[in-house]
Amino acid sequence: MQIIDLRSDTLTRPTEKMRQVIARAEVGDDVYGEDPSINRLEKTGAEIMGKQAALFVPSGTMANQIAAMVHTSPGDEIITEITSHIFLYEAGGLGRLCGVQTHVLKGERGLFSPDDLEGAIRGENIHFPRTTLVTFENTHNRAGGRVFAPEELAPHLEICRKANIPTHLDGARIFNAAVALELTPDVLVADFDSLSFCLSKGLGAPVGSLLCGSEEFIEQARKVRKILGGGMRQAGILAAAGLFALDGVEERLARDHQLARILAGAIEKMDNFRLDFPVESNIVVGRYLGGDSIQEVVNRMKENGLLVNPFGPASIRLVTHQDVSQEEIFRAVKIMETI
Numbered sequence: 001m002q003i004i005d006l007r008s009d010t011l012t013r014p015t016e017k018m019r020q021v022i023a024r025a026e027v028g029d030d031v032y033g034e035d036p037s038i039n040r041l042e043k044t045g046a047e048i049m050g051k052q053a054a055l056f057v058p059s060g061t062m063a064n065q066i067a068a069m070v071h072t073s074p075g076d077e078i079i080t081e082i083t084s085h086i087f088l089y090e091a092g093g094l095g096r097l098c099g100v101q102t103h104v105l106k107g108e109r110g111l112f113s114p115d116d117l118e119g120a121i122r123g124e125n126i127h128f129p130r131t132t133l134v135t136f137e138n139t140h141n142r143a144g145g146r147v148f149a150p151e152e153l154a155p156h157l158e159i160c161r162k163a164n165i166p167t168h169l170d171g172a173r174i175f176n177a178a179v180a181l182e183l184t185p186d187v188l189v190a191d192f193d194s195l196s197f198c199l200s201k202g203l204g205a206p207v208g209s210l211l212c213g214s215e216e217f218i219e220q221a222r223k224v225r226k227i228l229g230g231g232m233r234q235a236g237i238l239a240a241a242g243l244f245a246l247d248g249v250e251e252r253l254a255r256d257h258q259l260a261r262i263l264a265g266a267i268e269k270m271d272n273f274r275l276d277f278p279v280e281s282n283i284v285v286g287r288y289l290g291g292d293s294i295q296e297v298v299n300r301m302k303e304n305g306l307l308v309n310p311f312g313p314a315s316i317r318l319v320t321h322q323d324v325s326q327e328e329i330f331r332a333v334k335i336m337e338t339i
Helices: 016-023 036-049 060-069 114-120 149-162 174-181 186-190 217-225 236-243 249-268 294-303 325-338
Strands: 053-057 077-079 102-103 133-137 167-170 195-197 208-212 274-275 281-290 317-318
Touching: 016 236, 036 053, 036 186, 036 195, 036 208, 036 236, 053 217, 053 236, 060 133, 060 167, 060 195, 060 208, 060 217, 102 114, 133 149, 149 167, 167 249, 174 186, 174 195, 174 249, 208 217, 249 274, 249 281, 249 317, 249 325, 294 317, 317 325
Parallel strands: 077 102, 077 133, 133 167, 167 195
Antiparallel strands: 053 208, 195 208, 274 281, 281 317
């Protein structure tokens, strides 16, 4: 039985062309700054995002944690949304690695209001920690791949600027946001002090993320990467895959979004499923309306050849990516209808 895997866009495998590029990669010792492929990837990533510099790291989690460690000091406080990746899915790193307190705000589909943000910023008081970082996420995973346009985040960023508080964007899927909005990524990230984006999700590379910011910020980040064990040696074989993944990304992601809309349209017509969120990128969240537990539903789908992730007590998440065809999406729909 052929398996259709819609659990995540991290499941993509290197194409034959990508494998050929990896095999031919120029390499050196990156800790010495001598890996030409990594240097080229960092320069390319920084230029795409309109930032001065970038740093190649093994994962998006490491990129976000490095950013928090550079922007803050132990005992400080960061503000983030209650369903953000940096709060929910990074194993408590903000407390354990950064030594900071997290002030979470409840948002509407992943974004808190400007008033709530302004009210959460700590004043000068001997009893309070300092607010030294505010983080955002675009697209927002727990909000069903929600996309934020620049004008939606502008009031929040203005508040942070006036308070002299740095901002960091978890842009793991920022290219998905750019494609959905028909904008270039640099427009979406222009007013953030730092950002991270993943090469190993929809872009299709096997490993890696980039952390971007000013030259001074990246110089500090490079040292923190070393502290965390992220100083790699001849990692140009990974960087070469990242460079390959950045080429032609808009067309590939537009296709993923189209497949997600096809899937969402089919779910809307089912008796026992409904959409939790409007579909804006490559993530579809469907709520099961039947009497069985969501884990039982997930298990039955697996038995029929469809892999999905449970997404809360009654929902599943389905993510389209380059390794899934339109025919497989139609088959996935048939399996869900059977369930």
